[in-house]
Amino acid sequence: MEKKGLLVSLEGIDGSGKSLLAQNIFKKLTEQNIPVVLTKQPGGTNLGLKLRQILHEEKDNVCDLAEYFLFAADRAQHIKDIIIPALNSGKIIISDRMADSSLAYQGYGRNLNIENIKSVNNWAMQNIEPDLILYIKIDIKTAQDRIFKRNESLTSFEKEKTEFWEKVIVGYEKIFKDRKNVITLDGTLSPEKLTTLAITEIINKL
Ligand code: TYD
Numbered sequence: 001m002e003k004k005g006l007l008v009s010l011e012g013i014d015g016s017g018k019s020l021l022a023q024n025i026f027k028k029l030t031e032q033n034i035p036v037v038l039t040k041q042p043g044g045t046n047l048g049l050k051l052r053q054i055l056h057e058e059k060d061n062v063c064d065l066a067e068y069f070l071f072a073a074d075r076a077q078h079i080k081d082i083i084i085p086a087l088n089s090g091k092i093i094i095s096d097r098m099a100d101s102s103l104a105y106q107g108y109g110r111n112l113n114i115e116n117i118k119s120v121n122n123w124a125m126q127n128i129e130p131d132l133i134l135y136i137k138i139d140i141k142t143a144q145d146r147i148f149k150r151n152e153s154l155t156s157f158e159k160e161k162t163e164f165w166e167k168v169i170v171g172y173e174k175i176f177k178d179r180k181n182v183i184t185l186d187g188t189l190s191p192e193k194l195t196t197l198a199i200t201e202i203i204n205k206l
Contacts, residue, residue: 005087006205007128009098012136013168014158015143016187017194021136022096024195025202029092037086040096042074045081059156068106068117075099075124083128092202099125100133100175105157108171109164132205134198135176138187140165 008025010018019040026038043052051074055067062070075098086093099121107114140162147158176182183201185194 004090006092006132006202007083007087007095007130008093008132008134008202008205009095009100009130010134010136011097011100011104011172012138012187013140013143013165013172014155015145015147016136016138017146017191018136019096020191021134021185021194021198022094024191025094025198028195028199029094029202034092035090036092036094037082038094038096039078039082039086041078041098041101042071044078044095045074047077048074056155056157064106064110064112067110068102068112068120071102071106072120072124075102075121079125079128084126087128092206095130098130100172103175104168104171108174109160109168111167129181131181132201133176133179133182134201135172135182135184136187136194137172137184140169142188 010022012018022038022040026036029036042048042055051070054062055070059067078095083093083095102117102121103114106112107117143165147154176184185197187194189197
């Protein structure tokens with residue numbers, strides 16, 4: 001079936017404000033009666049929810065390579081169950097993270113082989129790429145302050161040290177440097193301003 005919808009992914013380090021932005025975009029587009037699906041990796045499917053729990057809570061028992069393959073398994077199921085049907089029915093999909101998170105976190109953050117990740121990512125994604133990537137750029141200190149203020153128990157990723165986040169940020173910058181469909185947004189802007197900027201970019205793509 002011919003692809004009709006629009007796939008938008010949101011990327012950024014933990015604490016960048018991505019998830020709030022995803023929800024706000026969803027609300028605004030829904031108010032305008034634009035058909036939109038809000039989803040996420042990991043955790044957009046039943047399998048993904050189980051994998052997300054392992055990834056968040058059992059890092060001590062999961063080596064870096066296995067961690068990557070759990071994200072890839074989540075990704076494969078997510079593409080099949082959520083992304084392809086929504087694209088085929090002409091919806092806008094807002095996905096809180098997609099394949100680029102694995103490149104940044106497992107590739108650059110954990111030093112796994114970048115070319116192998118690209119190739120398995122493409123396989124898991126059935127060669128579907130986001131039409132638009134919104135990269136929410138933020139400094140590590142602001143992101144960490146936000147995470148600590150949330151007062152929730154920290155995931156295994158949120159417990160990572162500054163050195164890890166530095167590598168992930170460098171990774172994102174490298175991955176997105178020559179990509180045409182990436183818009184970088186300043187994560188220190190107010191949620192309202194970020195939402196307005198994001199909606200403008202999405203509407204431009206329709
Ligand atoms: P989640 O609670 O969904 O965090 P966030 O709201 O920041 O997305 O947990 C997802 C965590 O998994 C997050 O720390 C980023 C990490 N992650 C990877 O390391 N690789 C990946 O491919 C993906 C999709 C996420």
